[in-house]
Amino acid sequence: MGLLNNTLPDNKLVGAVDTAVGWGRKSSVWPMTFGIACCAIEMMAVFASTFDLDRFGAGIPRATPRQSDLIIVPGTVNAKMAVRVKRLYDQMAEPRYVIAMGACVCGGGPYVKWGYNTVKGVHKIIPVDIFVPGCPPRPEALIDGILKLREKIGREAVFARREKANAEMTARYQV
Amino acid sequence: MNEQQLHQKLRATGLAGIGELDESACDPFVVVEGDSLVEVCTFLRDDSETRMEMCHNVTATEREGSIEVAYHLCSYEHHHSLTLKVLLPKPEGDLTDWHPSVPSIAGVYTSANWHEREQWDLLGVRFSDHPDHRRILLPEEWIGHPLRKDYVYPSSHGGIPLELDAVPLYERDETTEETPSEPRPAGTPLNQPPSEPSKRPHAGGKAPPAPEKKAPKAKKEGDA
Numbered sequence: 508m509g510l511l512n513n514t515l516p517d518n519k520l521v522g523a524v525d526t527a528v529g530w531g532r533k534s535s536v537w538p539m540t541f542g543i544a545c546c547a548i549e550m551m552a553v554f555a556s557t558f559d560l561d562r563f564g565a566g567i568p569r570a571t572p573r574q575s576d577l578i579i580v581p582g583t584v585n586a587k588m589a590v591r592v593k594r595l596y597d598q599m600a601e602p603r604y605v606i607a608m609g610a611c612v613c614g615g616g617p618y619v620k621w622g623y624n625t626v627k628g629v630h631k632i633i634p635v636d637i638f639v640p641g642c643p644p645r646p647e648a649l650i651d652g653i654l655k656l657r658e659k660i661g662r663e664a665v666f667a668r669r670e671k672a673n674a675e676m677t678a679r680y681q682v
Numbered sequence: 683m684n685e686q687q688l689h690q691k692l693r694a695t696g697l698a699g700i701g702e703l704d705e706s707a708c709d710p711f712v713v714v715e716g717d718s719l720v721e722v723c724t725f726l727r728d729d730s731e732t733r734m735e736m737c738h739n740v741t742a743t744e745r746e747g748s749i750e751v752a753y754h755l756c757s758y759e760h761h762h763s764l765t766l767k768v769l770l771p772k773p774e775g776d777l778t779d780w781h782p783s784v785p786s787i788a789g790v791y792t793s794a795n796w797h798e799r800e801q802w803d804l805l806g807v808r809f810s811d812h813p814d815h816r817r818i819l820l821p822e823e824w825i826g827h828p829l830r831k832d833y834v835y836p837s838s839h840g841g842i843p844l845e846l847d848a849v850p851l852y853e854r855d856e857t858t859e860e861t862p863s864e865p866r867p868a869g870t871p872l873n874q875p876p877s878e879p880s881k882r883p884h885a886g887g888k889a890p891p892a893p894e895k896k897a898p899k900a901k902k903e904g905d906a
Contacts, residue, residue, distance in 0.1 A: 586839045587821045619846055623828045623835045624820060627846045638851075 525664050532576075532602065533564075533660040536653070539575035540568040541595065544582025546609035549643040558646035565653055572598040577656070580633075581643070583611040583618060584626045596633045604660065606652055607635045610642040617642070685710040688732060688764050697721055711752065711765035716784045719753075719768060723790045726755055726764070733759045737787065740797035742805045744831055748772055751784055751807060753794075770807070777832060786812040804829040 538560075542550055553560050560566045569575040572595045584592055596605070607629050610616030615627030626632060636659060639652035683691070689703040689712055699715025700722065714722055726734040739754040748771045756763035770782035786809035788795040798809045799818040806827035809815065817824065823840070826833055837845050 586824075586842050586844065589842045590840075614850065615846055622844075623833070624824075624839075624844070626842060626844060628851075630851065631843050631847075 526661070529661040529663055532663075533657040535564045536577045536604065536656065536660065537575050538565055538568050538577040538579050539572055539595070539599075540570050541572075541578055542581055543584065543588060544609075544611070546581030546611075546643040549646055549649060550579055550581045550608065553646045553649050558650060560650070560653070563650070563653060563657070572596070573600065575599060576602065577604045577606065579606045579608050579649075580612045580629050580635075581608040583609075583616065583622075584629050584632075585624050586626065587624075589626045589629075589632050592629065593632050602660075602663075604637075604656055605629075605633055605635045606637045606639060606649075606656060608639045608641075608644060608649055608652070610640055613638045613640050683731065683760060683762050685762075685764055688726075688762065691729070691732060692722065692725070695725055697725070707765075709754070709763075709765045711767045714766045714768055716768050716770075719766070720785050720787055720790060722766065723753070723755070723787045727790060731760075732762075733757045734762075734764065735759070737791035737794050737797075740787075740794045740801065742801040742807050744805060744829070749782060749805060749807060751801065753787070755791075777830065778826075781806045781808045783808040783810050785810050788812055803827070806830065 552558055554566065554568060565577070572578065578596060578599065580592060607613050611618060611625065612629040615622065615625060618625040619627055629635060637652045637656045639649055641648050685703060685705070692700050692712065697718050699718035701713035703710055703712050726732050734755040734757045736756050736758060737753060738756060740751070742749055742751045748769045751768045751770065753766040754763065755766065768784050770784065773780060784807060786798055788798060789811070795814065796818060798812055799814065799816065801807045802809065802815060803817040803819050804827055816822065821839070
C-alpha cells in the first residue's frame with residue numbers, strides 16, 4: 508500500500524470503498540492462538556462454545572502469525588517473553604491489530620511494584636489497539652474488546668499509514 | 683517414624699556433620715553440614731526403615747547472618763517426612779560476587795535438579811557437581827540474583843523497558859508537555875462512593891420501592 512498512501516481524495520466514492528473494505532476486514536478478524544499465562548484460559552473460553560467467538564467472524568484462530576490479523580496478548584510478559592512477542596508481531600502481515608488482555612499487559616498488573624522481570628504493559632514494545640483490563644477479564648469483557656476493535660477497524664481509511672508507530676518503537680527499543 | 687526417631691536414626695549412622703533437631707518450626711528440621719549432605723540423603727533414601735524416596739522441595743532463604751538451603755524429604759511408603767537445612771554464613775562486606783557452594787543432590791534425587799537451578803537463579807547458591815548448572819526462570823544473560831536482599835531492580839534488560847510509566851497512558855495528553863502526575867495520597871479510597879444512590883432495585887440491601895397503587899382502570903367492553 509506504499510504507493511497509494513495518503514494520495515486518495517476524500518470524497519464519497521473513496522468513503523464508500525473504505526466502508527466496504529472496512530466491513531470486510533472487521534467481519535473476519537482472525538486471531539492468533541497465542542496464550543502466555545492465566546488470561547489465556549479466559550481467551551480459550553472465548554474461543555469455545557459458551558462464549559462463542561465464531562459468531563463475530565473471529566473464530567478461526569491461526570497458529571502462525573503469518574496468517575493472522577489479530578494478536579491477543581493474554582498474560583504477563585516477561586523480559587524473556589517480550590523478545591518473542593515482538594518477534595511474532597513483526598512477523599504478522601499488515602493490517603494487524605493488537606488487543607492487550609489482562610491487567611499484566613495493560614500496565615503491569617499485580618507485578619507492577621515488585622516485578623523485576625516483567626514488562627509493565629505490552630504497549631511499551633508493540634503498538635496496542637485495545638486494552639481489556641481485568642485479572643482475568645471475563646470472557647464477556649474480551650468479547651466487548653473485540654467488538655470495539657471491530658468498530659475501530661471499520662472506521663479506518665483503507666490506505667492509511669498504520670505502521671509509523673511500530674517503526675518508531677523498533678528504532679527506540681532495538682527489540 | 684516421627685522426626686525425633688528419624689533424627690536418632692541419623693545420629694546412629696555415625697555420619698559426621700549432623701546437628702540438632704530444631705522443633706521450633708512447623709517443619710522440624712535437622713541442620714546438616716554441606717560436606718555430608720549427599721551421604722545423609724543417600725542414607726535416607728535407601729534405608730529400608732526411612733525410605734524417603736521423594737525430595738519434593740529444595741529452597742533457599744536469605745536470613746540476617748546466612749543463607750539457609752532447606753531440603754524437604756518425604757516418604758510414600760512410611761508416610762513420614764523430614765527437613766534438612768544447610769547454613770551458609772554470610773561474609774562481611776559486599777555480597778555481589780558471593781556465591782556460596784553446596785554439594786548438589788541431583789544425583790540422589792532427580793527432582794532436585796530444577797529446584798537447585800531455581801535457587802542458583804534467584805539467590806546465587808552454587809551447587810557443585812550439578813549436571814546442568816544454569817538459570818531456569820530468568821533469561822540466560824540476566825545479571826544478578828533477584829531474591830537477594832541487596833538486589834537493585836534494573837530499569838531495562840537488553841533494550842526491553844522494565845519500568846512503570848511515569849504518566850499512565852490514560853492520563854497522557856499527547857498535545858501538551860509531559861509532567862508526572864501526583865501519586866494518590868495514602869488513605870484516599872480507590873473507589874469513590876457514588877454521588878447518588880443507585881436506581882437499581884435492591885441496591886444496598888434495601889427493599890425495592892413499593893409500586894404506587896394506581897386506580898383500577900375501568901374495563902372496556904371489547905377488551906380481551
